[in-house]
Amino acid sequence: MTRFVLNNKDDLVDSALDGMIYASPWRNLVRLQVAPRIRIVMRRDWQKQQVALISGGGAGHEPAHVGFIGKGMLTAAVCGDLFASPSVDAVYHAIVNLTGEAGCLLIVKNYTGDRLNFGLAAEKARKAGYSVNMVIVGDDVALPENPQPRGLAGTLLVHKVAGFVAERGDDLAAVTAAAQAASQAIASMDVALSGCHLPDEPVSQRVPEGSVEMGLGIHGEPGVEVMQSQNSQQIVQQLLEKVMPENEEPCALLVNNLGGMSALEMSLVTRDLIASPLSRGSNYLMGPAPLMTALDMKGFSVTCMRLTPLFEEALCAPVEVTGWVTPVRIGPLEPVSAATPASAHPVQPSANPQVAAYVNTICETLMACESELNRLDAQVGDGDTGSTFAAGARQIQRECADNQLPLNALPELLAVTGERLATVMGGSSGVLMAIFFTAAAQQLAEGDTLPVALQQGLEKMKEYGGAKPGDRTLIDALQPAIEALVAGQSLEAAAEAAQQGSEATATMGTAKAGRSSYLNSTNLNGVPDPGAVAVARVFAALKKAK
Numbered sequence: 091m092t093r094f095v096l097n098n099k100d101d102l103v104d105s106a107l108d109g110m111i112y113a114s115p116w117r118n119l120v121r122l123q124v125a126p127r128i129r130i131v132m133r134r135d136w137q138k139q140q141v142a143l144i145s146g147g148g149a150g151h152e153p154a155h156v157g158f159i160g161k162g163m164l165t166a167a168v169c170g171d172l173f174a175s176p177s178v179d180a181v182y183h184a185i186v187n188l189t190g191e192a193g194c195l196l197i198v199k200n201y202t203g204d205r206l207n208f209g210l211a212a213e214k215a216r217k218a219g220y221s222v223n224m225v226i227v228g229d230d231v232a233l234p235e236n237p238q239p240r241g242l243a244g245t246l247l248v249h250k251v252a253g254f255v256a257e258r259g260d261d262l263a264a265v266t267a268a269a270q271a272a273s274q275a276i277a278s279m280d281v282a283l284s285g286c287h288l289p290d291e292p293v294s295q296r297v298p299e300g301s302v303e304m305g306l307g308i309h310g311e312p313g314v315e316v317m318q319s320q321n322s323q324q325i326v327q328q329l330l331e332k333v334m335p336e337n338e339e340p341c342a343l344l345v346n347n348l349g350g351m352s353a354l355e356m357s358l359v360t361r362d363l364i365a366s367p368l369s370r371g372s373n374y375l376m377g378p379a380p381l382m383t384a385l386d387m388k389g390f391s392v393t394c395m396r397l398t399p400l401f402e403e404a405l406c407a408p409v410e411v412t413g414w415v416t417p418v419r420i421g422p423l424e425p426v427s428a429a430t431p432a433s434a435h436p437v438q439p440s441a442n443p444q445v446a447a448y449v450n451t452i453c454e455t456l457m458a459c460e461s462e463l464n465r466l467d468a469q470v471g472d473g474d475t476g477s478t479f480a481a482g483a484r485q486i487q488r489e490c491a492d493n494q495l496p497l498n499a500l501p502e503l504l505a506v507t508g509e510r511l512a513t514v515m516g517g518s519s520g521v522l523m524a525i526f527f528t529a530a531a532q533q534l535a536e537g538d539t540l541p542v543a544l545q546q547g548l549e550k551m552k553e554y555g556g557a558k559p560g561d562r563t564l565i566d567a568l569q570p571a572i573e574a575l576v577a578g579q580s581l582e583a584a585a586e587a588a589q590q591g592s593e594a595t596a597t598m599g600t601a602k603a604g605r606s607s608y609l610n611s612t613n614l615n616g617v618p619d620p621g622a623v624a625v626a627r628v629f630a631a632l633k634k635a636k
Contacts (some may be wrong), residue, residue, distance in 0.1 A: 093386070103149040107117060107131060109282060110156045116410045118160050122187055131156045131189070132166035136244035138190025141265045142166070142258040144631040145197040145249060146181070147204050148173040150286075151308060154382040158246060159371040159412025164197075164411075172288055172385075173309045175203030177613030181211035185220060193221030193262035197248055197269060199241025200228035201309075218478050223266040225252075229278040231332050231394065232305025232314045241348040244276035247405070250414070267487040268400065274398040277333040281317075281325055282348060282389025284311045296386065304328060308348070308384040320398040322355075322362045325394075330368035333394040338371035342405055342417060345377035353378075353419035359390055364420060374417040375396060381413060437506055440498035446490055447635060449497070453487035455631040456480055456624060463510040466620040475519070475620040482515040482523065500540065502546075504531035518555070519621070526551045541575035548572055562598040564621030567591035571629050585629035592626035595619040 096102050107129060111119045122130040134269035144157050146168035168184045170176040178277060185194055194215070198208045205226060212222045229244030230236075245350065247518075252269040260268075281304050285294030297303045298316060302325055335341065343363060347356050356378035363369055374397075380391070395401060405417050426560035456479045463476030489495050496502040508527035511520050530547030534540060549567060557563045570587035596618040 093287070096289055099289050105170060106127065106149065106152065107156060107169060110152070110412070114160075114337060114412050116160060118154065118410060122184070124180070127177075128183060129168065129169040129176070129491040130166055130180065130184045131159060132184075133159055133161070136165055136188060138188065139192065140190040141192045141262050141570045142185075142190070142194040142195060142289075143249070143252055143265075144168065144181070144184050144188065144194060145182075145245070146170070146200070146208075147175055147199055148175060148309070150288075150385045151382050153172065153380065153413030154243075154246065156425065157613045158249050158411050160406060160409060160411035162257050162409030162411070162524045163414065165250050166594070175201070177211045178214070181208050182214050182378075185211060185215040185222060186218070186379055189215070189222070191221075193223070194267050195252060195262065195269060196222065196224040197245065197252060197258075198224060198226050199245050200226050200238060200549045201241065202243075218360075221262055223262060225266060225269040225273055227276075229276045230280075230305070231274070231277045231462075232279050232306070240311075242278040242280060242308060242393070243344060243391050244273075244278040244317055244395070246381055247276055247344060247395050248272045248345060249391065250282045250407075250409075251401055251404040253409065254407045255400075257407075268404075272395070272401060275398070276393055276437070277335075278391055278393040279304070279307065279329050279332045280308065280313070280348060280384075280389060280391040281329060282306045282313070282384075282387050283320065284350070284388045286349065286385040286387035287387070292394045299318070302389070306387070306389060307383075307407070308382060310384065310387065322358050323366075324537050326359060326362040326366055326429075327368065330363070334368050334371075334393055335396055339370045340395055340402075341369075341400075342374035342376065342395045343369065343372050343377070343420075344381070344393040344395070345379075346382055346391045347378060347380040347392065348387040348391060349380060349383035350386045353388055365390065374402075374421055375420050376405070376415050380414045381415070412466070416463045421503075422562075431572050437502070438496055438499070439493050440496050442497035445497045445500070445503070446633045447512050448632065449490050449629050450487060451496070451635040453483035453490070455627050456483035457487075459624065459627050463620040463624055466617060466623060469617045475624070478515050478517060479624050482511045483521065485510050485514045488555075490573075501535040503532045504528075504543075520552050524557050525554055527608060539574060545576050560598065560620075562595050562619050562623050564619065566595050566598075566619065567622035567625035571620060571625065581629070581633050585626075585633040588626040588629040592618055592622040595622045 118134045120134045122132050144166050148170045150172045158164050166184050166188050168176040168180050196208050200206045212224050215222045225244040225247050227241040228239035230240040230242050248269050255268040256265045281302050283302050284297050289295045301316050301318045303313040304315050345360050353440040360378045458482040460476035464473050465495055467473050467475035504527045508524040509628040512524035526547040529550035530543040533543035533546040556564050559569050567588040569586040570591045574584040574587045596616055
């Protein structure tokens with residue numbers, strides 16, 4: 091099944107180009123009106139006084155190539171259909187309309203269609219009297235013996251170097267020589283967890299689950315091998331072995347998102363690239379960013395450029411394009427030491443066997459029902475309620491066993507419990523329980539009874555959490571139990587009230603707090619709230635332990 095947002099497939103590329111032009115913060119892009127299906131985007135400020143730089147190719151690699159048009163980089167890009175080279179006629183029109191006396195350089199990725207169409211257009215232009223040179227970029231090193239390596243994201247570095255030299259006014263020979271030298275100084279390799287797909291085509295399932303394919307092309311061409319791992323460090327190791335020079339000479343690294351990687355994953359990959367001993371000698375980092383994509387391919391590429399003084403100056407020169415990312419100089423991480431605040435509740439451990447028994451009962455109950463609560467939460471939430479409560483219970487029980495708790499000073503015990511739960515319990519549950527115990531501790535320290543203190547903790551939990559009885563949360567079990575205790579009823583009565591409140595949540599068709607609030611009544615009916623179940627289990631266990 092396809093996963094594409096589009097209006098009309100035939101208009102997709104043209105509409106997308108218009109969107110990129112709208113989004114340019116310099117308002118420096120414009121379409122060259124020629125004929126239908128000839129798509130040429132150019133610099134609005136172009137005066138033909140310098141060497142014109144023209145690149146292009148099939149669509150689907152955005153922001154390449156239109157995202158690199160502007161002062162300091164490309165003069166124009168000629169765009170074909172998705173993964174299809176622009177026609178000879180389109181390239182020829184670009185040359186004729188953009189080339190002045192300084193001449194024109196075509197920068198072409200090494201694919202047969204691009205070589206042929208750009209090459210024939212160049213020959214026609216030369217015959218018509220235009221000075222035209224062409225540089226073909228083949229930076230893919232996945233197959234070192236391949237006589238025709240593919241052009242990948244490293245092509246953008248050639249754009250940058252050529253654009254810098256052209257912008258400063260060098261002649262066509264010098265711009266061509268710089269572009270050719272840059273092309274020979276780069277090495278790139280792609281890796282992907284899945285291929286890409288075109289509109290009206292199914293999503294690619296070629297890469298086996300749990301694996302990555304090394305050396306995919308930017309049109310989904312098969313890679314050279316499948317690695318049965320998705321470990322970032324292992325993938326990065328293999329990529330760097332391919333792209334890095336044998337000697338530790340100064341380099342720049344470009345990290346390119348092929349379209350489907352999350353920002354989190356790309357940041358992990360970047361960290362592993364820089365941390366690897368194989369990248370030692372790398373001075374600059376560009377990315378991670380989507381620069382030359384392959385539609386929705388879930389993968390990335392790494393390009394290494396061996397630096398010269400010219401290349402370094404060129405890469406760091408400012409440009410007015412939307413797609414380029416400013417290089418950053420690579421340096422060691424230098425974390426700042428943090429001051430650790432003293433605990434708001436200094437702990438003076440003390441013994442109380444009866445309180446210790448209650449603490450252990452509560453903790454053991456929550457740990458014992460971990461799986462049950464997770465199963466319930468998986469039906470109405472994210473499946474971790476049991477693990478969250480069990481994590482807090484393990485920490486408290488561990489400290490109790492190690493004689494680290496103030497068991498004989500109840501206000502301090504509740505306060506310390508609040509602190510620990512805020513630290514070890516994940517998500518909102520930990521914070522809510524910390525609020526509950528902290529507020530109860532304060533009230534208990536001021537002289538109130540334990541039931542009244544617990545009621546105050548509950549009120550603070552409701553105030554900050556935003557939930558109330560009937561919202562299908564643990565409050566539906568906790569509030570009636572505490573109310574029974576405040577009214578002077580027995581622990582047995584409180585346990586019964588908690589159980590009834592827990593069971594009632596299974597008949598509540600709407601949740602008004604937590605992740606369950608996003609579900610409809612069909613998903614909720616018959617499933618009790620896992621937090622309420624936890625509360626009922628605890629009161630039931632305390633009743634037995636009395």
